[in-house]
Amino acid sequence: MKIGDILKNNRVTVSFEVFPPKQWDKIESTKKTVREMSVAQPSFMSVTYGASGTQAGFTLEIAEEIRDSGMTPLSHLTCVTSSRDKIHRVVGDLKSAGVENILALRGDIPEGFEFPDTEHFEHASELITEIKSLGDFCVGAACYPEIHPESKNRVEDIEYLKHKVDCGAEFLTSQMFFDNGAFLNFVEMCRVKGIEVPVIAGIMPITNARQIKRSIELSNCSVPEKFYKIMERFGDEDASMQQAGIIYATEQIIDLMANGINNIHIYTMNKPAVALQIMNGLSEIIK
Numbered sequence: 613m614k615i616g617d618i619l620k621n622n623r624v625t626v627s628f629e630v631f632p633p634k635q636w637d638k639i640e641s642t643k644k645t646v647r648e649m650s651v652a653q654p655s656f657m658s659v660t661y662g663a664s665g666t667q668a669g670f671t672l673e674i675a676e677e678i679r680d681s682g683m684t685p686l687s688h689l690t691c692v693t694s695s696r697d698k699i700h701r702v703v704g705d706l707k708s709a710g711v712e713n714i715l716a717l718r719g720d721i722p723e724g725f726e727f728p729d730t731e732h733f734e735h736a737s738e739l740i741t742e743i744k745s746l747g748d749f750c751v752g753a754a755c756y757p758e759i760h761p762e763s764k765n766r767v768e769d770i771e772y773l774k775h776k777v778d779c780g781a782e783f784l785t786s787q788m789f790f791d792n793g794a795f796l797n798f799v800e801m802c803r804v805k806g807i808e809v810p811v812i813a814g815i816m817p818i819t820n821a822r823q824i825k826r827s828i829e830l831s832n833c834s835v836p837e838k839f840y841k842i843m844e845r846f847g848d849e850d851a852s853m854q855q856a857g858i859i860y861a862t863e864q865i866i867d868l869m870a871n872g873i874n875n876i877h878i879y880t881m882n883k884p885a886v887a888l889q890i891m892n893g894l895s896e897i898i899k
Contacts, residue, residue, distance in 0.1 A: 613684045614750040615713045616782045618655055619810040624874045624898050625655035626865075626891065627686075627812070630882050632659060632670035639670060643677045648884035650681040652891040658686035658715060658785075658877070672702075675711050685711050686752070689743070690719030691733040699739070703746045715752045715785065716740045716776075737772075740779040753781035755811065757789045757798040758833050770805050783809050785877050788816035789833045790860075792867050799873070813868050816879040817861035817886050819854040821847030858886060862893040869897065 618625060628649055633642050649657065659674040671687055678685035687706055691699060706714065718736040733739050736753055743751050753776045756769065763769035773784070784807075789795050799811050818824055821843045824835070842860060846852040865876050880887040891898075 613656075613712070615656055615684065615686060615752065616750045618684065619783055619812075619875055622874055624869065625812075626876045626878065626894065626898055627656045627658065628652075628654045628878050628880050628887055629658045629660065630674065630880060632674050636670070639673060642670075642674055642882065645882050645884055646674060646677045647681050649880065649887050650678075650683055652888050654683060654878075654887075654891075656684035656686055656713070658688060661688040661690045661717070661719070672705055672709060672711075675706070676709050679710060684713065686713040686715055687711050688715045688717060689739065690717045691736065691739040692719040693732075695731040696733070696742070697731075699733075699742065700746065703743060703749075707747050707749075712748070713750045713752070714743055715754065716743055716781070717754055737776045737779045740776060740781055744780045750782050751780055752783045752785055753777070754787065755784040755798075755802075756787050757795045758791075766801070770801055770807070773802070774805055774807055777807050777809055781809065783812060785812045786814040787833065788814050788879055790839050790864070791834055791836050792864060792871070794834065795868070796871055796873070810875055812875040812877045813865075813873050814877045814879060815861050815864055816881070817857045817890065818843075819857040819881075819883070819886055820850065821853055823881075854886070858889050858893070862890050865890070865894060866897065 630642065630645060633639055646657065657678045659671050659678065661671050675685040675687045689699070689702060694702070716736050716739040733742065740751050740753060743749050755773055759766055759769050763772070786795065795813055802811060824843065839860065842856050846856045868876065878887055878890060
């Protein structure tokens with residue numbers, strides 16, 4: 613099923629993200645994670661692209677497991693470390709496997725890598741156009757509620773995001789954030805600038821205080837004082853921090869839905885218990 617169709621009519625959706633293993637001998641464990649998460653019946657499930665594209669086959673393998681578990685798969689695809697030929701092969705493999713949805717990403721630029729390079733796309737917008745030319749895919753793109761780290765300012769950031777939509781992105785999935793106000797303001801600015809596609813809110817339950825530093829670096833997000841207080845109080849106790857992180861994420865989602873945001877994407881970090889506890893906390897709300 614196309615994710616564009618899933619997101620129609622402003623229905624409530626909650627989706628999950630998993631990542632593929634780094635080694636092949638861990639593939640069955642990741643497949644088991646997918647099956648355990650399927651119990652919650654998420655609206656769809658995404659799988660990230662292997663680090664630097666090196667585990668692209670693992671991504672396809674997990675996407676097929678998502679499909680076989682009765683869920684709609686969304687496969688990530690990054691372009692900066694993949695040649696045009698490789699992108700064509702990966703897209704062809706996804707098409708053969710019946711995967712209809714791709715999240716088109718630039719990816720992190722490797723140290724020492726310089727553009728122009730005729731073998732690689734420099735921007736996600738170019739990848740979106742290329743994927744659209746290769747088949748009838750529903751293509752999504754990423755967005756940063758608190759500005760992409762490489763953007764000069766919010767105006768430039770929104771302009772580039774609009775270009776990705778104009779190139780064919782049918783939905784946007786946000787990087788993680790902890791401040792709902794920042795996300796709501798971001799969505800309002802998108803609408804003012806003519807970006808009308810669904811904007812899915814990306815929520816990461818922080819269940820381990822050691823996660824937070826790296827997570828902030830990747831998403832360029834701010835952390836409210838309320839969350840710092842939670843980490844101060846519970847960060848040294850793993851079980852307490854996990855429970856507090858799950859509750860915080862659940863409350864975040866409830867507040868977003870109360871403010872009209874109906875599409876939620878949970879960065880599960882491959883933790884079925886965490887994903888299922890959040891879904892249990894929303895059981896009546898998302899019916």
